[in-house]
Amino acid sequence: xxxxxxxxxxxxxxxxxxxxxxxxxxxxxxxxxxxxxxxxxxxxxxxxxxxxxxxxxxxxxxxxxxxxxxxxxxxxxxxxxxxxxxxxxxxxxxxxxxxxxxxxxxxxxxxxxxxxxxxxxxxx
Numbered sequence: 001x002x003x004x005x006x007x008x009x010x011x012x013x014x015x016x017x018x019x020x021x022x023x024x025x026x027x028x029x030x031x032x033x034x035x036x037x038x039x040x041x042x043x044x045x046x047x048x049x050x051x052x053x054x055x056x057x058x059x060x061x062x063x064x065x066x067x068x069x070x071x072x073x074x075x076x077x078x079x080x081x082x083x084x085x086x087x088x089x090x091x092x093x094x095x096x097x098x099x100x101x102x103x104x105x106x107x108x109x110x111x112x113x114x115x116x117x118x119x120x121x122x123x124x
Contacts, residue, residue, distance in 0.1 A: 002026040002113065004096045008081075009118035016122070017084045022096030022115055024077040032113070033102035034072060034079040038092035038120075045095070045108075049081060052102045059106050064090075086122045093117040 008020035024032060035050030049060045049070040058070055069082040079096065096115035099105040 002028045002030075004098060004113050004115035006094075006096050006115040006118045009094065009120045011121045011123065012086055014086060014088055014122055014124050016086050017082070018086065018120060019083065020081040020094055020096075020118060020120075022079050022081075024098065024113075030100055032077075032098040032100055033105045034096065034098045035070065035105050036079075036081050037095045037097055037108070038090075039095070039117075040089075040092040043092075047106060047108055048094070050102065050106045051079060053100075057102065083120070086120075088122045088124045091120060091122050093119050 003025050004022050005025050006022045012018050031053040033052050036048040037045050038048050039045040047061055049068055051058045051070045051072045055072040067085045071080050095117045097111045098113040099111045
């Protein structure tokens with residue numbers, strides 16, 4: 001069974017940095033585009049960042065552009081999200097996602113794989 005295993009997250013002060021990691025576990029020969037979504041309390045889940053399978057293409061939500069960086073290590077089947085200059089409004093549960101269709105990954109909706117979520121809390 002193929003799963004997404006997340007790590008990272010936690011509590012940080014505003015202006016600080018955190019790094020999230022997500023690995024594809026299980027045997028698979030599929031090439032996945034990967035990305036991150038987040039859901040704040042009382043709000044809908046929203047797209048944060050995505051990267052194509054090759055790593056050549058990345059896409060960010062306007063709210064995180066210039067502060068977050070997504071990268072992919074295909075040798076390890078892992079995606080990283082480096083989050084800098086964090087703001088209290090970045091507080092949310094962050095979900096790793098994967099799909100063989102990069103455009104669908106960015107657009108959202110039904111995706112093939114989802115992680116269990118990791119909490120990021122930014123204090124003011």
